[in-house]
Amino acid sequence: MEVWSNKIVSVIVPTIAKEGYLKKCLASLAGQTHPPEEIIVMDNSLDVRFRHEIVQTYPSIKLYSSQERLSYCASLNKGISKSSGDFILCLNDDVVLDSRFIAKALRGFLLDPKVGMVSGKILRRDEKTIDTTGLFLSCYRTAKERGYNFKDKGQFEQEGYIFGVGGAVGFYRKDMLEDIKEGEDYFDSDFHFFYEDLDVAWRARLAGWRGYYVPEAIGFHVRGGSVRNKAGIGKPYxxxxxxxxxxxxxxxxxxxxxxxxxxxxxxxxxxxxxxxxxxxxxxxxxxxxxxxxxxxxxxxxxxxxxxxxxxxxxxxxxxxxxxxxxxxx
Known part of the structure; x- marks a missing residue:
């Protein structure tokens, strides 16, 4: 039995039920070799028919609906507060994971007790273009996704420490999130969208936590699925x-x-x-x-x-x- 097989993983997926992404995301979670203990969907669609459809298709998930549309960060905070896992996987609904993603990524946490964030190799849906191999802080003080928009030629096959993890597929140690919590916020709710992943990583670094990259943990991200202008879907921001x-x-x-x-x-x-x-x-x-x-x-x-x-x-x-x-x- 693998040493991490008893580790409980909770998955948080905020969604606005756009473009049918969520079903593919949930299907990839259902196929994990290390299945998550719980999948929490934070539904911001305000669509009763959509909620009924998801519950009928995936009766084991925990679906929380809001009477008003919450921000991305507020949805994550609410989901994390309701979770019971040792590790929290925060997913955009336009992400699909390889079946071994959770099993491979968990190993990064077990290498070092101060690793609080793990990133896998996240590709675009064409499976050739890199979305991220870890988050870094640029000299411009912007979030830099390593390898962003480059073709995957095996140049990022070396695992190792990174600054943080991108928000589309953010895998966190629950203890770290509790350690850097600001009041009721794990993710700063004033951020709403963008840079929330950098803020969490930066706070975590200041508190002594580290990020780690595991290239064998592979996921696929539409990139732009959350952009409201359809012309931007599937393209670099x-x-x-x-x-x-x-x-x-x-x-x-x-x-x-x-x-x-x-x-x-x-x-x-x-x-x-x-x-x-x-x-x-x-x-x-x-x-x-x-x-x-x-x-x-x-x-x-x-x-x-x-x-x-x-x-x-x-x-x-x-x-x-x-x-x-x-x-x-």
């Missing part, structure tokens, strides 16, 4: 495919992640790169999305809230460190 609300999330969430997690020294060291990135970014907005500027100013309150969360998290980490020192004295 491009700004022209994002509606205004998603574009604003993309803007504010990067600043929030930096404010919450960046050290003063790190900010100064990376300021030239960040300046160049923002110069290009805001030039694009001035030329093509001028109407977003006014809307962005209404988002500034979130940046103040991010600073308050930074102070709270740093204080908790300091208190925890002081307690550990006194315990070891």
């Amino acid at each position: 491009a700004r022209r495919y994002l509606d205004d609300s998603l574009h604003l999330d993309l803007l504010k969430n990067r600043y929030m992640a930096i404010i919450k997690n960046e050290s003063c020294l790190g900010f100064l060291l990376h300021l030239p790169c960040m300046f160049l990135y923002d110069l290009v970014l805001w030039s694009y907005i001035l030329l093509f999305r001028t109407h977003l500027i006014k809307k962005f100013f209404f988002q500034l309150r979130y940046l103040r809230m991010a600073y308050a969360k930074r102070r709270f998290f740093r204080r908790i980490m300091k208190e925890r460190s002081n307690f550990q020192k006194s315990k070891n004295a």
Whole structure:
């Protein structure tokens, strides 16, 4: 018997019942060689017929429906709070997993007790193009998906430590999520969509946790299945495919992640790169999305809230460190 066979895995799948993705996702979970203990679907479709169909087809899943559409992060938080697993697999509904994904990915956690996040090799549905082989923090202070949009030629077959995991297929140790929890939030609910995976990874790193990459754990992601403009489905994220609300999330969430997690020294060291990135970014907005500027100013309150969360998290980490020192004295 494999040493991880007794590890309980909970899967959280937020969905808005778009393009029929969920059924394929659930079918891939049902075929796992290490089946999850529970599959929790957070239904934001507001479609009673869809809910009935899913329950009839997959009677063993736990389906939670909301009377109002929750954000992606709020859905994950609610699902995680209801989960019972030792490990939490957060999936986009436009993901299909290889039958050995969970079994292979679990090994990454067992190599090191401080591994709190595991990424597999996530490909696009063409099975040739890389979606991600792990999340890294770029000098621009953006989330960088390693290998993104490259053809898979076996260049990422070496397992090893990474900064974090991408949000489409995020596999987490439950203890880590509890350790970095902010109030009732595992994922910062102010992020809604975009950069929530980087924020979790960054907080986890600050708390002493690590990420790990296991190339044998393979999944397939549509990439863009959550974009509301159908022209963007299946393509790399491009700004022209994002509606205004998603574009604003993309803007504010990067600043929030930096404010919450960046050290003063790190900010100064990376300021030239960040300046160049923002110069290009805001030039694009001035030329093509001028109407977003006014809307962005209404988002500034979130940046103040991010600073308050930074102070709270740093204080908790300091208190925890002081307690550990006194315990070891």
